[in-house]
Amino acid sequence: xxxxxxxxxxxxxxxxxxxxxxxxxxxxxxxxxxxxxxxxxxxxxxxxxxxxxxxxxxxxxxxxxxxxxxxxxxxxxxxxxxxxxxxxxxxxxxxxxxxxxxxxxxxxxxxxxxxxxxxxxxxxxxxxxxxxxxxxxxxxxxxxxxxxxxxxxxxxxxxxxxxxxxxxxx
Amino acid sequence: xxxxxxxxxxxxxxxxxxxxxxxxxxxxxxxxxxxxxxxxxxxxxxxxxxxxxxxxxxxxxxxxxxxxxxxxxxxxxxxxxxxxxxxxxxxxxxxxxxxxxxxxxxxxxxxxxxxxxxxxxxxxxxxxxxxxxxxxxxxxxxxxxxxxxxxxxxxxxxxxxxxxxxxxxxxxxxxxxxxxxxxxxxxxxxxxxxxxxxxxxxxxxxxxxxxxxxxxxxxxxxxxxxxxxxxxxxxxxxxxxxxxxxxxxxxxxxxxxxxxxxxxx
Numbered sequence: 001x002x003x004x005x006x007x008x009x010x011x012x013x014x015x016x017x018x019x020x021x022x023x024x025x026x027x028x029x030x031x032x033x034x035x036x037x038x039x040x041x042x043x044x045x046x047x048x049x050x051x052x053x054x055x056x057x058x059x060x061x062x063x064x065x066x067x068x069x070x071x072x073x074x075x076x077x078x079x080x081x082x083x084x085x086x087x088x089x090x091x092x093x094x095x096x097x098x099x100x101x102x103x104x105x106x107x108x109x110x111x112x113x114x115x116x117x118x119x120x121x122x123x124x125x126x127x128x129x130x131x132x133x134x135x136x137x138x139x140x141x142x143x144x145x146x147x148x149x150x151x152x153x154x155x156x157x158x159x160x161x162x163x164x165x166x167x168x169x170x
Numbered sequence: 171x172x173x174x175x176x177x178x179x180x181x182x183x184x185x186x187x188x189x190x191x192x193x194x195x196x197x198x199x200x201x202x203x204x205x206x207x208x209x210x211x212x213x214x215x216x217x218x219x220x221x222x223x224x225x226x227x228x229x230x231x232x233x234x235x236x237x238x239x240x241x242x243x244x245x246x247x248x249x250x251x252x253x254x255x256x257x258x259x260x261x262x263x264x265x266x267x268x269x270x271x272x273x274x275x276x277x278x279x280x281x282x283x284x285x286x287x288x289x290x291x292x293x294x295x296x297x298x299x300x301x302x303x304x305x306x307x308x309x310x311x312x313x314x315x316x317x318x319x320x321x322x323x324x325x326x327x328x329x330x331x332x333x334x335x336x337x338x339x340x341x342x343x344x345x346x347x348x349x350x351x352x353x354x355x356x357x358x359x360x361x362x363x364x365x366x367x368x369x370x371x372x373x374x375x376x377x378x379x380x381x382x383x384x385x386x387x388x389x390x391x392x393x394x395x396x397x398x399x400x401x402x403x404x405x406x407x408x409x410x411x412x413x414x415x416x417x418x419x420x421x422x423x424x425x426x427x428x429x430x431x432x433x434x435x
Contacts, residue, residue, distance in 0.1 A: 053190070057190055060194065069202040071196070071197030071202075072198045074194035075194035078194065131198065134205050
């Protein structure tokens with residue numbers, strides 16, 4: 001329950017960040033930050049498919065209601081949520097059988113976090129911006145790349161300041 | 171608990187994930203104008219290409235039909251010209267080179283072919299083989315040889331979408347020329363070639379067989395083009411108007427060669 005409340009609180013903070021700070025931090029036509037993606041990435045690996053999926057969808061629907069276009073946030077967020085375990089497994093091919101119970105994103109160091117979070121952020125921005133713009137021109141591709149890098153920058157700051165559990169790994 | 175195989179498949183993580191993604195994508199595509207328009211345009215393009223091939227295959231048969239209808243038309247025009255007087259009302263046919271048909275003055279008639287026409291929809295439409303490159307734009311009127319049939323709703327460079335009179339959103343300002351009263355047409359029945367004429371006041375004596383023409387208020391059609399004849403009249407005393415059924419001259423099931431009304435600059 002405590003873990004669930006902590007996740008809900010992080011979700012609320014990320015939503016508030018997106019609503020209040022993202023418009024100020026966005027660089028018009030060059031890069032748009034979307035650090036709310038972090039929520040889908042930090043959901044505990046130990047959660048069951050149903051529990052994790054329900055929380056991921058609920059967060060997507062909430063975003064869809066608050067920030068149109070409707071449906072797109074859930075669609076892109078579920079890609080992030082669905083691919084985070086395969087990506088982690090890809091980065092660590094020799095994982096023990098019950099790794100999901102012992103591993104948490106919050107224990108990652110910066111380089112692990114980069115290897116895990118940047119591809120997911122890029123994937124999210126690729127889906128989100130190409131579908132929202134309904135166009136895959138060079139300008140949109142550039143926007144996707146820059147927005148992914150800029151979003152990751154903010155995700156990394158939030159992760160380092162508020163999410164990383166330093167006492168677990170030195 | 172032992173679930174059947176189909177239920178186990180349905181409840182598998184991958185399938186549930188795909189279903190959720192499908193719903194989210196559907197919501198996005200359904201409620202966001204840009205992709206919805208792009209998908210509609212793409213599907214219309216595919217539909218147009220398919221029906222162009224079909225039309226090419228049946229074109230010899232259609233040409234024979236066309237010859238027959240042209241023969242009938244020439245006979246009708248010869249009969250009409252022989253009885254023409256200065257007071258004759260305007261008729262809705264592209265014969266401005268033959269007689270003085272004042273309704274069509276100020277307009278050029280661009281011949282066009284129907285590539286596809288819908289049936290039994292609440293929003294009947296036809297795809298025409300003329301588009302923006304031919305000077306077509308939304309809001310132009312379309313005539314069949316027998317009477318008006320619809321209006322241009324959308325255009326691309328090479329083809330156009332015509333909304334038929336038998337489309338739930340198409341309403342025309344029309345008049346009963348014998349009385350000079352104006353009403354509005356509406357199509358809300360599943361019967362093609364029938365329109366409802368509304369807002370004709372009860373103090374007018376409307377008879378079956380009376381002509382219905384376009385009114386002078388219409389921005390799409392010039393006044394005086396024929397639409398159809400009064401088929402039946404019903405009094406709606408609660409509202410103080412007639413509800414009149416009009417049989418259109420143009421037959422939706424036979425539309426093939428049409429004319430787009432282009433205003434002369």
